[in-house]
Amino acid sequence: MSNKNNEEPVYVNKQGLRLDGRKVDETRKIKITSGVLPRADGSCYLEWGQNKIIAGVYGPREALPAHTQDPTKANVNFVYRMASFSVPDRKNPKPGRRDIEISKVCGEAFEKTIFLEKFPNAVIDIYVEILDSNAGSRVAAITAASVALADAGIPMRDMVAAVAVGKAGGHILVDLNKDEEDASDAVDMPMAILPSTEEIVLLQMDGVITKDEWTKAIDLGLKACKKVYELQKNALKEKYIQAESSKENKVE
Amino acid sequence: MSNKNNEEPVYVNKQGLRLDGRKVDETRKIKITSGVLPRADGSCYLEWGQNKIIAGVYGPREALPAHTQDPTKANVNFVYRMASFSVPDRKNPKPGRRDIEISKVCGEAFEKTIFLEKFPNAVIDIYVEILDSNAGSRVAAITAASVALADAGIPMRDMVAAVAVGKAGGHILVDLNKDEEDASDAVDMPMAILPSTEEIVLLQMDGVITKDEWTKAIDLGLKACKKVYELQKNALKEKYIQAESSKENKVE
């Protein structure tokens, strides 16, 4: 989070535009394609600025080994991993503590929206692989995973939409990129919500922030999440509508 | 075990006193408090000179995984670990070969005294964490564990009392401290006994010693163990008496 150059760049110019030309409340370009992996029960390929992510879902299937089974509901197993070449310096393929923490909080973001109680003793496996990254990979991972879950026909109360908000050069910004995250006062605040109720299912933050800044950030974040939600719905539209109707017959 | 200084100190002076003022058969100050951990079935906090140790006991409880169960008796699982900051150079938190060996021989020291045959398929877990150390941590660990087992109401034939004896500068000494262990001729001999029968349940030694020296050392050790036993009993006194009477009703 430190800036190597002595002079800090102007993170928002007089025209209100950021280093890469975006407005403060504008996300990078997001492209979502569902159903890209034939073997998986559901899948999604997502590009979010430079981030490139593939998500695959398996389940509900029997949780193994048996001692992991919960007779009252399905478990969610979210696995976030980065390809060795997805970062500027080659990453050791062994998952690190960061990978494990992200997997945990991302998995928890889905527990409320999936009808887990319908699938006792089962597990829903959500595997996400980061192929390329540039700030915000975990919220991109959640966004992709949500589409993959819908593609798999997993019954859900709502989608999960995610975005990171934060601060650079004193400005509250939506969806910081790497250059912005390198600001000396950078704040990174990934969040995920259930769009229809605005319930916050993931919220993390690091960096230094005041209450006023936080309020501004969360407001921008909620709005941006809803835009992400629209993109998720568009990506799923045809397929999803069909899946939903068949699901209603199956699970109700 | 090598001495960095060219001149060896005088380990026992003309008054018969050691570097820290103790007599040759005198242990460092020992302070024992039982019942310090509310969650554990039994526990003990022990200070032995600079050594600071916490022991917690769980069980008898079902041994898991199932293939570890012994239908004829309970297993003893003794886990000796050192906190990363408990030694002069920071210790890697991963248990090393020394930790594993000490855990094994300490666990074996308790097998004879616990009524293991009363608890088929069970395990008695004894966890000991070294918070601060200065020579003799394994005998301090056994001493603490013994009190924790009694605190847990685990039925035992006897306590286990432990001490290290050894040699420095040609003198046979009880309870060597780090400075004494750095003598060029240092011998370290940890031992543990069942105080009522003087049966030796742990005995290790490294360093070079003759038979005569050994005999002198073991005699001093047996005496010192009995003093340790008195301190253990004092620490348990009220609590232990109550526990004993209720145990007699239960297990006989």
Next chain:
Amino acid sequence: MSNKNNEEPVYVNKQGLRLDGRKVDETRKIKITSGVLPRADGSCYLEWGQNKIIAGVYGPREALPAHTQDPTKANVNFVYRMASFSVPDRKNPKPGRRDIEISKVCGEAFEKTIFLEKFPNAVIDIYVEILDSNAGSRVAAITAASVALADAGIPMRDMVAAVAVGKAGGHILVDLNKDEEDASDAVDMPMAILPSTEEIVLLQMDGVITKDEWTKAIDLGLKACKKVYELQKNALKEKYIQAESSKENKVE
């Protein structure tokens, strides 16, 4: 596979002899002794040039843990390991990726010849330890394992005989030693066959080779394997004949 010296040696001289005096189709000296380990169900000690190898077989016995059991046949578990001192530079005792690959392909070389279908839910464990090595340790391992399996009385359709062929200095050679493997154009091609049918059950190769060279190499290899087979039979002769007759009574 690179040669440190600037001048390449003459790998085959005008008399048709190699660096160590062998002919192009000649293996190093092979010495096979079966039944060397009292505890194992079958065993073999083998010297092949400098290579020194010990093989032990256990089974068929119940495959554990239970989820590894195959109700239609026995599993073959081949474990190839090198002693730390068996190579010029000390080897880390932890098995590496090479050990794991060799174990896999060697195990597969035995699946066709063992009557695995006779032993559902069982495993046949084949453990091979390399004590000393100088090129060709995996084919020596297979050769030893085959004798150990016969010594264990495991019913087999045929033995497995193995040899490495290859290239050095433009010459196709049988059973390259380390000096030959250091040739700048070295090719190493380990192979294993069922001698009675010439079925190839293991074949690997690295180095650069043309089709013509390959044909020459495989022809030499098949012949050499049959010589190895004769040595295997000799080693087993008395014992094996007895075992075979008792096996026929047992397994038919």
Next chain:
Amino acid sequence: MSTKEDIIWELRSEEVLKSIKQGKRMDGRDLLDYRTLKIETNVSENADGSARAFLGESQSITGVKMIVDKPYPDNPDEGTISVGVELLPLASPTFESGPPKTEAIELSRVVDRGIREAKTLDFKKLSLVAGEKCWVVFIDSYVINHAGNLFDTCSLSSMAALMNCRVPKLEENKIVRGEFEGKLELTNLPILTTFAKIGNQIVVDTSYAEEKAMSARFSIATFEGKKFSALQKGGHGSFTQSEVDHCIDIAFEKGDELRSQLKKFAGGKR
């Protein structure tokens, strides 16, 4: 694992829920009351700084060790910190021996972020020779009794151990054992305040039974000047924006209270 335990805790968690619905807690506390904080310092002479924190019956011990190492190539003129938390198996019947599990990893990373981001330690001042030598400050915590709210317990013992820490004396950039050059300088004192959502209520400083009943958890690291340096939501449930708003206000208040208690306990001479 221990199914009998599970049933007991499930029953207790129902009682907790019923009680909290009525605005009361099983131990009589108000929803936003902390249990009694107690700090002991100098719990290990081999540590450069150490402390034991008690929040009610929850206990953790932190030791700080400063070592000399090579700086990271991308920050050649900075030292760094390393924060670890181990959940000792003696602290709870549910903790097992072995490498840190997900739960411990999340816990240590949240404690770490609170300290790191608040610039508690000035990493530039931990540099010794740029590109060659720097201080690495290891802050290792051990939970020894799990009676709930391990996030705040470990945050408190970590901060107390840092406040207790002396800088080892160096000679030619090698540590001289047992000699020190004064206290470790701390710029800020970040404190975690952790909230739980139980039913529709927000409570602080949960007991073990309350954690069985909670749907979600929310931690905030606050420091001087009404700033905060880390947020972390955990658990299967959710929070609304206004709930988080409320938590932040409470966290500033609780942070100030706990900070002044910390100073009293740990701020003495060493």
Next chain:
Amino acid sequence: MSTKEDIIWELRSEEVLKSIKQGKRMDGRDLLDYRTLKIETNVSENADGSARAFLGESQSITGVKMIVDKPYPDNPDEGTISVGVELLPLASPTFESGPPKTEAIELSRVVDRGIREAKTLDFKKLSLVAGEKCWVVFIDSYVINHAGNLFDTCSLSSMAALMNCRVPKLEENKIVRGEFEGKLELTNLPILTTFAKIGNQIVVDTSYAEEKAMSARFSIATFEGKKFSALQKGGHGSFTQSEVDHCIDIAFEKGDELRSQLKKFAGGKR
């Protein structure tokens, strides 16, 4: 694991066998036909070279990263390569998270040998300062959909990624991020061709169902000039000498075909 899956595949494998006995494949291909090959390049900007290969529905992604490290003491004037393959759990219901299993290790080592032994990269040219600094070229593949023949799929994505690779710019032997000094020079283009024995027939480019029915597998890495640089037999079955003879001839032919397709897809500018 998933027993229902197992039964389905067993039934399919019987159909495969019946069909192949009659010289036909379930998807209509001839025994020696490959599925359609498709290559996408530049799939990751953080990689120095990257590609995604499709063989029918099988998909793998390879990224190349060049780093500066110390050469091995016994080859002080050479750089080196490292080849890895990970079978991502999203690629098949049978793949699990965790460290590479035997299957992935064999796969990566065969891909490695094909590339290494054909001297695809001149290790001497990867030297920077003899005994001090050299390039290490990491070629890491990730299987993202398993529809059979992962050996050839990973070989193709690996080669395409190498063909796509640019050499990072150096200043004082340190990498300048985001700047490059031209394409990585490749001497040869080895390609794996993998055969399967199903019943008594030899087929190439197996589908997932066909691999359930095969008794043995045989891979050949061929390159320019009718040479080959790696062989590997796998599986419980066997091959005869004449079968291998046959495979080698086919492999030269298929290698040339695949190589020219690779050049078309991956040979463009970057």
Next chain:
Amino acid sequence: MSTKEDIIWELRSEEVLKSIKQGKRMDGRDLLDYRTLKIETNVSENADGSARAFLGESQSITGVKMIVDKPYPDNPDEGTISVGVELLPLASPTFESGPPKTEAIELSRVVDRGIREAKTLDFKKLSLVAGEKCWVVFIDSYVINHAGNLFDTCSLSSMAALMNCRVPKLEENKIVRGEFEGKLELTNLPILTTFAKIGNQIVVDTSYAEEKAMSARFSIATFEGKKFSALQKGGHGSFTQSEVDHCIDIAFEKGDELRSQLKKFAGGKR
């Protein structure tokens, strides 16, 4: 694991107990008799020293490799040794593949202490350049047949391999492969003697069946001049002071016997 095995050994262990009570052993030995010791040397050319020890049917192989490494910072003018024991799965139906278990760790550490503490090797003489380079002597043993008393078997093969060890030739502190500068100098020859308590009797050199019947084990490393350098009690049972007294006297005697046998077997030229 193998329950049929377990039952067989339990029955044998009852026979052993009955027999030992009468002062006799199943194989006809007296209580304090060793089985026949046999030593083979030069079992691996790639090792700098190597030996295979047979105690009856128990067999272990030890190889010594000397490598050049950096000394420990706290002993800059000393080299060191590393002692390892692996229980190969071919040695017993109960041994499994994988990282060393508790049993192997204890065994290797007791063998290590016997050698280390008796100053068998003068660590100062293993120094090459103070603070820079030193010899590290790796003494790695592999148990290949487990017929009881692995402690003494491994101690004997380790000592024989050390007696067989030649010091590699150095040029500029790098090892010249295949050339040597004379034998490794050994100051003392410590030997382990291991006792078992079966019923109320003390026996030496236990068979596998006897170890199933023993309640406790006691190992003593003795060396020249009636000194000893390591003790280790193992097992769930206990020893009295007078039993240990007795063991020490026997150990001196047995140590002298085994040492003279060792010298005969291993002391030859190489």
